[in-house]
Amino acid sequence: MPEVLVADDDPHIRQLLVFALEKAGMVVREAADGEAALAEVARARPDLIVLDINMPRMDGLEVCRRLRAQGDLPILFLSSRDDEIDRVLGIELGGDDYVVKPFSPREVVARVQAILRRGRAMSADQGAVSGRGRLAIDEAAWLARWDGVDAPLTVTEFGILKILAGAPARVYSRDAIIDRLHGPGFAITDRTIDSHVRNLRGKFAALGGHDVIETRPGVGYRLGPCQGGAA
Template identity: 40%
Template sequence: MNRLKVLVADDDPNVREILRLFFHSHQYDLLEARDGAEAVELVEREAPDIVILDVMMPVMDGFAACREILKKRDIPIIMLTAKDEEFDRVLGLELGADDYVTKPFSPRELMSRIKAIFRRMQRRPAAEEESRTALEYGELTIRPDRREVFAGGEKCVLRPKEFDLLAHLAKSPGTVFSREQLLEQVWGYDFYGDIRTVDVHIKKLREKLSPMKDAYIHTVWGVGYKFEAVTDDAASGD
């Protein structure tokens, strides 16, 4: 099995040294960046398996680096955020980060987050085999086999977890899922993030599906969310 290549971007040399010693002792290859711009460059040149981005960095901060990296590659990203900074955590998730760790943290905790992300990624192909049939609801078409979504005839570009969430809801139209159920069933038991992760992804999905005249994802106040199927008759107003 190939050694996992981890890129850590943090302007604090002490943090990088601690992680360097820890990851090397656990047979991980570590790439180091001192700022966001250097992280973006290393992603292009070295193709790491996962990226750890500190939010507060010179030249280019972690948010900007996350945005630039995901324009070029679909790669897992964990954000390092200041303790109790909810805005940082939510913004990182909205930009497409997979998880976050608050400072101060232990290297063992960070490694656990990394392992959890890759366990979820390994489970994804098996889940995709469960459904090869396209889901069609009015203007919306979901192709689980190709992981493609077409909204109003146009291809809709979704992040992997956005697709997983939409497909999960669409496979059970009318069923109300609590946030806890969605975290458990879409993210998995080993997800470390908080429950607001679901709200952030629902918000992004609604934004990306907004060109369609029909709303598909509905909030059930006090409970969670459901997918409301739109039939051809309903879409035409009959």
């Protein structure tokens, strides 16, 4: 049974999510603020954290920064409708997805299940190491490497890279990427995909890989030559 940590300072929201997630077959723990969330993760790492952006003592963005410094724990953000800047920043910090308040508990459950499903599929994939140029993708180990150095990717970032690498000559629209990540009809904005791609580029650029993803203006993205030159 997957274990999920729900971090939100509103006890009513926590109660709703605990009920919905447990009904979907998950083990759920709670945290009422950012510091408590970090303490819970340190005590026992969950499979995913549902993380509110606006919390006392430490907000969700700072929690995300600290978690990303430690590893790739999947993160689903909760944000207010008027916090678009925070939502985009949350994705750029390494969040896998977000849900806007007020939300349907079913939507949160669906997004949690989608993230966990991608993680399980990637972990269970027994395909050989693939790649292009100086990029290597080990699907069985759920790792991407540049010149043998691991790139610390989130579940969603790895999923996007895997999609692009699966057909290197193809240009994928943002909608096509969303459909392959979540299934048709899943509500995510183009800007969210752009933020994930920007994260991917930044992580590989830090390793010397400046040409991992190409942009085709007005169309979408495709895998670059992965030789280390400018994208």
